[in-house]
Amino acid sequence: MNTDPSSTINQIRTASRQMVRELGFMEKTLAGTNYSPSAVHALLEIEKQGAMTALQLVQTLSLEKSSVSRMINKLIKAGEVIENADPKDGRIKNLLLTNQGKKTVEAIHVYGQRQVKTAMEHLDVSQQQAVVQGLCTYAEALQGCRLNAPLNAITLDAGYRPGVVGRVTEMHATFYANASHFGQFFESKVAMGMAEFVSRLNNPRNNLWMALQNDTIVGSIAIDGEDLEDNNAHLRWFIMDEKCQGQGIGRQLLHEAVTFCEKSEFNAIQLWTFKGLHAARKLYESFGFELVKEEVGTQWGSVVTEQQFRRVI
Known part of the structure; x- marks a missing residue:
């Protein structure tokens, strides 16, 4: 077993680049939609939370505020998202999925689940468990680095x-x-x-x-x-x-x-x-x-x- 730290880092970086390409993040659109990867992630996060503000999306997606603002405007014009005043504080604007947006997110989930299912069928049970544990642990480590960085x-x-x-x-x-x-x-x-x-x-x-x-x-x-x-x-x-x-x-x-x-x-x-x-x-x-x-x-x-x-x- 190779325990060289530099070798481990290089293997992870290579695998990460390959995943980015295979999952379609190098393309202009993602998950069978007409939307950019950032817009797809925004729709998924809004669905997950039920409602989000633009500022919350900025912090969750780690994007510039101007980029999120432009993206939200496009999603609103496309009929995927609406912006409503918070019932407890009218100054706060919440982003919610429209019925069309809910159908779009449902299609994104179907697309993503099919991608994962197809790939996992090439692995045995022990390999599948290793993938789940490794990816979840690594994702949490990356998030921890971002949230603990002084400038962020x-x-x-x-x-x-x-x-x-x-x-x-x-x-x-x-x-x-x-x-x-x-x-x-x-x-x-x-x-x-x-x-x-x-x-x-x-x-x-x-x-x-x-x-x-x-x-x-x-x-x-x-x-x-x-x-x-x-x-x-x-x-x-x-x-x-x-x-x-x-x-x-x-x-x-x-x-x-x-x-x-x-x-x-x-x-x-x-x-x-x-x-x-x-x-x-x-x-x-x-x-x-x-x-x-x-x-x-x-x-x-x-x-x-x-x-x-x-x-x-």
Whole structure:
């Protein structure tokens, strides 16, 4: 028996490539459907869970959010999936299979079962058991590696979460103490504002998103749909822990907020920030925000140049 680790690794890699080819993953479509492998997996996961959000699919399939969004739109247009508001929280959109989608998934199962059955008929009982045990164990090991990887540990969540007021306040206080020399007065205002806002999260015009790493909040953004006039949304409390900056998480949070405002049919989004935060300004402008006003202010306990940005929807 060969116990050389490099030989074992090479054998597994070779077998994996062969399985990918034989199962049809190199083709544009999969399992006898007209859909891509990612779309087929999405349909199977939605059927398995009964209902899923787009964010859950992103995390389950390990795909970019933009790719999942495009795929979902295609499945909806094809009549395979519908998007319904969650009965407990109208801000959450659940993806469900249509009757057509259920028939498609049933056909996928028949196709896949036939593939496995045909292959297993070439093996005796002991070999079949070895295949089942080996594949299941290896799949779990691969998933464990992915979920434990530090960069993949950051996920997004929405709505109220215990400790969010204190954590978001802490991130603001720490960052702006260094950037603008703000102190206790600023921290207290952030805490009071956040505390008042989360009491209004039951209004579907308001929402709050958080970036989580190992169950710790490392980023946040909020849309307040009530405190501005003319159907304008107020983007508030956009912050990232300095240790988690540069990974694209802030862009994901801003994308969630802007998409929410578009779906909620606001006329525009407004935000207020401070001059000198060049990375933040560059990010805002990449999403179509424009500087509309700039003035010196003292309302935060220190003299700063405040900036107002606006994005028309």
